[in-house]
Amino acid sequence: MQGFVDFIQGFLDLGATVILPVAIFLLGLFFGQKPGKAFRSGLTIGVAFVGIFLVIDLLVNNLGPAAQGMVERLGVNLNVLDVGWPATSSIAWASVVAPFIIPLGLIVNVVMLLTKTTKTMNVDIWNFWHYTFMAAMIYAVSGSIIQGLIGAVLFQIVALKVADWTAPMMSKFYDLPGVSIATGSTISYAPGIFLVRGLQKIPGVKDWNADPESIQKRFGVFGESIFIGLFLGAVIGALAGYGAGEVIEIGMAMAAVMVLMPRMVKILMEGLMPVSESARTWLNKRFGDRDIYIGLDAAVALGHPAVISTALILVPITVLMAVILPGNAVLPFGDLATIPFIVAFIVGAARGNIVHSVIVGTVMIAISLYVATDVAPIFTEMAQTANLDLPEGSVQVSSIDQGGNIVNWIIFKIFDLFN
């Protein structure tokens, strides 16, 4: 027995990036994949980690010193870099708790379906990374895998419950029959639904609206990550007092981060896909004929013109808020591309009213900035555990998406009390 424990401990000590590939290999075999295919999936994930951490290095080593320079020159205290959800998901999957999450998440969902405590069969295995992050964060403060997993289960239960609750509203507005959205990035903003309802009762305010087409024309450039990267990088470089050459360099580097990061995470996704497809088939076979919702990625709602327009306007608002909100330390960057996921429920609740969606979105993102600021120390520690080298100095990392996730924060705070 002791030998077995030593073996497991030795394996966990191998470093996070080895663990998930091995776990995916074993899961693949469990779902009846050929060893060669399962091995390829595992290896692909290992490769993806290498690529993602290269790009995160590029991000923090360029933006970190520039943010520092800006802090020193202007006194705006934005020394927490928003690394964005692609990097955040990688930090989560690189945690030692990660291998447990996919099987555990499936079991929890099946149990809840069998006990009729949820109507959502979440086939969106990729977004289990939100549960993984929850677990990794609690593990980071408690050192207990069990506590981490309990936290992940709590997060998943909230996600499924919110998915059930919002399904009728979402299916009506977005025309998504039989579908619910349990994506962690989106469910955190469900409280915005109440704000929208309140707002739409106020006389005068309830009649405000705007036309999505003209907004997309005017703000369209904020929808293209490559330009956001270039622009923000250059502006921050200029504010840090860089010379013209350096300003162009950092702008180029940040444009590169915005384009390369998704490409790298795509490799991670490719590695997870065979297991995710097997799990989906397995779930479909057992529960497919019941009257349930199929839980999908919030992406299925995001092409709606009102969502695109709302998110476009919120990009500059988010940057502005980060500067003027007292106490915020997050420098928005990576997750400026994630705002559509943040507003999916809000726009649905507002029935496409862009003005109302922008107002409520502004409030919710402001809360997220504070939450992301609050968890920055522990987030930074998790990133370092995942072998991410941060530049010397006082730069920290966090993200608006999961770092600023309100559900994640509440569950974390509860566990933090006991540790």
Added chain:
Amino acid sequence: MKTVLVACGAGIATSTVVNNAIEELAKENNIKVDLKQIKISEVGAYADSADLLVTTAMTQKEYDFPVINARNFLTGIGMEDTKAQILEELKK
């Protein structure tokens, strides 16, 4: 060679599923395709060169090229119908 845009919310997660499925579909049928995996908000920037848009997101805009919704690739239900639809467009 047809240029096919594959779009989802972030151009990362769900579009990878569709992207790989179309890649395989094209290979099986010996068709060469140029696949561009993008965000749904970037479709406009690629509209000039595209022959087809396959998306897991929704879109209400009118384009000069056909648009196929690939939500079935995510649910795993009715995938074959969508594949047949895509194949028909690729063969045109």
